[in-house]
Amino acid sequence: MINSISWKNIWRNKLRSLVIITAIAFGVMAGVFSAAMTNGMFDSRIASAIELESSNIQIHNSKYLENKESYYFIENADSILEVVKQNPNVKSASKRIKITAMANTSASGAGVMLYGIEPDIEKNVTKISEKIADSLGTYFKAKSKNQIVISSKLAEKLKVKLKSKIVLTVQSLDGTMVNSAFKVVGIFKTSNSAFDEMTVFVKYQDIANIINLDATKAHEIAILLKENQKSDEVATQLKSKFKSLNVMTWKEIQPEVGMVAEMLNFSLYIFMIIILFALGFGIVNTMLMVVLERVKEIGMLMAIGMNRMRVFKMIMLETVYLSLTGGVVGMILGAGIINFFGKTGIDLSIYAEGLNNIGYASIIYPSIGFDYYINTVIMVILTGIIASLYPARKALKLNPAEAVRTEI
Amino acid sequence: MKVIEIKNLHKIYDEKTVPVHAVDGIDLTFEQGEFAAIVGPSGSGKTTLLNMIGGLDKPTSGEIIIADTDIKTLSASKMIDFRMKNIGFVFQSYNLIPVLTAGENVEFIMHLQGKPKEERKARIKEMLEAVGLGDRINSRPNKLSGGQQQRVAVARALASKPKFILADEPTANLDSKSTETLLEIMEKLNREENITFIFSTHDARVMKKARRVITVEDGKVISDERK
Ligand SMILES: Nc1ncnc2c1ncn2[C@@H]1O[C@H](COP(=O)(O)OP(=O)(O)OP(=O)(O)O)[C@@H](O)[C@H]1O
Ligand SMILES: [Mg+2]
Numbered sequence: 001m002i003n004s005i006s007w008k009n010i011w012r013n014k015l016r017s018l019v020i021i022t023a024i025a026f027g028v029m030a031g032v033f034s035a036a037m038t039n040g041m042f043d044s045r046i047a048s049a050i051e052l053e054s055s056n057i058q059i060h061n062s063k064y065l066e067n068k069e070s071y072y073f074i075e076n077a078d079s080i081l082e083v084v085k086q087n088p089n090v091k092s093a094s095k096r097i098k099i100t101a102m103a104n105t106s107a108s109g110a111g112v113m114l115y116g117i118e119p120d121i122e123k124n125v126t127k128i129s130e131k132i133a134d135s136l137g138t139y140f141k142a143k144s145k146n147q148i149v150i151s152s153k154l155a156e157k158l159k160v161k162l163k164s165k166i167v168l169t170v171q172s173l174d175g176t177m178v179n180s181a182f183k184v185v186g187i188f189k190t191s192n193s194a195f196d197e198m199t200v201f202v203k204y205q206d207i208a209n210i211i212n213l214d215a216t217k218a219h220e221i222a223i224l225l226k227e228n229q230k231s232d233e234v235a236t237q238l239k240s241k242f243k244s245l246n247v248m249t250w251k252e253i254q255p256e257v258g259m260v261a262e263m264l265n266f267s268l269y270i271f272m273i274i275i276l277f278a279l280g281f282g283i284v285n286t287m288l289m290v291v292l293e294r295v296k297e298i299g300m301l302m303a304i305g306m307n308r309m310r311v312f313k314m315i316m317l318e319t320v321y322l323s324l325t326g327g328v329v330g331m332i333l334g335a336g337i338i339n340f341f342g343k344t345g346i347d348l349s350i351y352a353e354g355l356n357n358i359g360y361a362s363i364i365y366p367s368i369g370f371d372y373y374i375n376t377v378i379m380v381i382l383t384g385i386i387a388s389l390y391p392a393r394k395a396l397k398l399n400p401a402e403a404v405r406t407e408i
Numbered sequence: 409m410k411v412i413e414i415k416n417l418h419k420i421y422d423e424k425t426v427p428v429h430a431v432d433g434i435d436l437t438f439e440q441g442e443f444a445a446i447v448g449p450s451g452s453g454k455t456t457l458l459n460m461i462g463g464l465d466k467p468t469s470g471e472i473i474i475a476d477t478d479i480k481t482l483s484a485s486k487m488i489d490f491r492m493k494n495i496g497f498v499f500q501s502y503n504l505i506p507v508l509t510a511g512e513n514v515e516f517i518m519h520l521q522g523k524p525k526e527e528r529k530a531r532i533k534e535m536l537e538a539v540g541l542g543d544r545i546n547s548r549p550n551k552l553s554g555g556q557q558q559r560v561a562v563a564r565a566l567a568s569k570p571k572f573i574l575a576d577e578p579t580a581n582l583d584s585k586s587t588e589t590l591l592e593i594m595e596k597l598n599r600e601e602n603i604t605f606i607f608s609t610h611d612a613r614v615m616k617k618a619r620r621v622i623t624v625e626d627g628k629v630i631s632d633e634r635k
Contacts, residue, residue, distance in 0.1 A: 001512075001519045008507035296502040303464055303499075304564070305492025305520050307485060401464035404499055405455070 002310055006317035009290070010325070017322060020286045024326025024380075025333060027279045031272035032334030032376060036366035037346070038271075042264050044191075044361050046228075046257060051127045052190050054253040055222040056231045057238065059084075062246045064219055070099045070211055071173050074245065077218035083241060084223055089230045092124035095218035097207050102169040103150075103200060107159040112200045114170065116207035125224045128188050128201065137162045137186035146206050148182035151196035152189045160184055168202075172211040180210050192359035257359075268368075272376060276383045279323075283384065287319050287391035298395050299403020312392045319388035320381055327380035331373055338366045411571050411604055412438040412461060417470035419456050419627070430456040431467070432627030438572065438606060443598045445618035446608040453627040454608040455576050461606070462495050462574045463487045475571060492520055496565030496573035498607075500580045503561035504549040510536060510560045511545035517568045535563040538601075539593050555586025559593060566597065572604035579614055591617050 010017050050056060059080065064072035074080065077095040084093045097116030102109060119140040123129045129139035132149070140147050148166055160166060164184050172178045182202060190196055208215055225234060231249040239247045251258025291298070302311060345363040348355060355362050419431035430453045438444060446454050459465040461472060463479045471478050475494055482490055504513045511532045518528045536542050539559040549557050558578055565573045579587040595617060597603045615621055623631040
């Protein structure tokens with residue numbers, strides 16, 4: 001019954017309630033939307049870091065990481081791959097040759113990280129193949145030898161086009177420097193220009209022959225999981241299987257992205273917390289007016305036998321309902337906007353240059369998990385409870401004899 | 409049977425600055441089934457006396473014994489409980505919860521008392537019919553006249569089955585027609601159900617209906633007549 005009194009009490013002064021409800025609604029809407037923007041931006045960064053760059057887990061020779069020399073390879077890469085693929089959480093896995101190289105053209109030169117991959121297998125692990133525009137070639141052709149896929153950024157730097165020749169200089173296993181000419185067959189572009197500038201792809205077999213590496217060996221095994229959340233779990237399992245090798249998750253491989261992922265949750269909530277904190281003062285103000293206005297009524301209620309707990313509950317519930325009404329309206333509005341822009345995306349290309357330089361996409365698709373809404377509801381309720389404390393205390397301090405005498 | 413026993417009751421406001429002896433040594437006893445009016449000029453101490461009997465205010469000294477309890481000794485929270493169980497209140501105004509219907513207002517006090525739903529429902533009807541408002545069970549207070557609102561307040565006070573009902577100037581805001589109706593209802597309840605009413609008034613017509621008239625002046629009882 002106190003429940004329904006509290007709810008109905010909100011609507012006694014409709015204008016005043018609507019003012020504060022509107023304020024809360026807009027505040028919460030802004031909070032949810034900005035969280036969705038942040039989340040969308042970082043989510044796509046994390047997704048592309050995993051899908052295009054690091055995968056979920058990588059395995060290396062322990063020495064390789066300190067010193068990326070071509071002779072620190074994984075001895076029996078093929079058999080390890082077989083074991084890895086048996087793990088039910090693994091979606092796909094590939095082996096790679098990964099060495100530093102000099103890329104030279106008649107016009108220019110650059111140091112790059114060279115990936116020797118098996119295109120048909122690699123396609124299932126990294127999505128670079130999808131980042132090649134139709135007019136810019138393919139992710140390797142079947143037959144011909146010595147093909148190379150580079151980024152548009154590097155192409156610009158080396159002043160090459162499709163079908164141009166690039167000479168790669170690499171160190172073979174015996175330490176000698178070897179030159180080979182490669183033909184550009186595809187030009188990709190991701191939203192991470194630092195990665196793009198550094199990375200070139202050639203076929204595993206081509207580069208294995210050049211550096212004299214036995215075809216069962218590799219420098220890197222990249223593993224894509226069915227669910228990102230399983231990364232740590234699977235990494236631990238693999239570590240215990242391959243004690244002599246180094247097993248890393250994407251967070252360790254790209255600590256700057258890992259840190260973003262760790263901080264993300266906190267940063268999503270901090271904005272909402274600040275908004276609710278500010279709104280809390282408005283709610284306190286509204287409820288103080290409510291208590292002042294109802295001095296006689298509250299006095300009467302205490303006189304006829306409503307105890308302090310119940311008076312407190314009545315005011316607290318009214319505050320919570322008021323806050324929650326605004327909060328729910330705000331979340332519905334927010335969800336609507338997120339849904340709309342989640343489909344169309346928000347184009348930040350005016351700032352895209354800067355964003356791409358730090359690895360972020362220029363079109364942001366705001367998105368936020370359902371749990372964020374749940375937690376927002378909890379935070380709104382908490383705000384209501386906290387905001388009710390002072391007004392409720394004022395009400396409890398009323399002396400019923402004085403209160404019923406008070407002239408309003 | 410005694411329902412209230414008041415012994416040497418004093419209430420001094422503003423003891424430190426300008427002391428006001430609002431109640432100055434009152435001894436009174438109320439029996440079950442009384443229909444008593446407390447009268448006296450403005451500022452004579454009627455409200456103060458009723459508030460102390462109702463446990464809304466603490467006496468400066470003296471005793472008020474209700475149901476074998478000196479209510480001065482009750483803690484604030486025990487006092488609220490005691491009021492809920494033993495005392496019915498009708499105020500001059502602001503008696504009802506505006507967002508609840510007449511029926512719900514009557515139900516509310518039984519809800520506070522923890523009465524089961526079926527009992528509450530049955531009693532709402534009974535009580536509203538007793539004050540002649542059986543057909544207004546679903547009306548909100550703002551749809552009722554001042555007199556009807558006071559009658560709902562009486563119904564609510566009755567619903568809690570108190571030992572007595574205190575009413576501080578229940579008719580002060582009413583026109584003469586409503587005053588008459590309200591008093592008739594109170595009188596009938598007193599006569600037929602043996603409900604104890606103690607009320608204060610300025611109104612000579614109200615005084616005439618009372619079977620006992622206690623006159624106070626300057627915080628003292630100057631006459632106590634039974635008819
Ligand atoms: N809270 C208070 N503080 C100080 N003095 C008070 C307080 N309440 C009442 N008084 C004083 O106590 C005296 C008695 O007041 P009370 O309200 O009991 O009189 P009353 O007989 O009910 O008057 P009325 O007929 O005008 O309602 C008055 O002099 C009043 O000014
Ligand atoms: Mg008075």
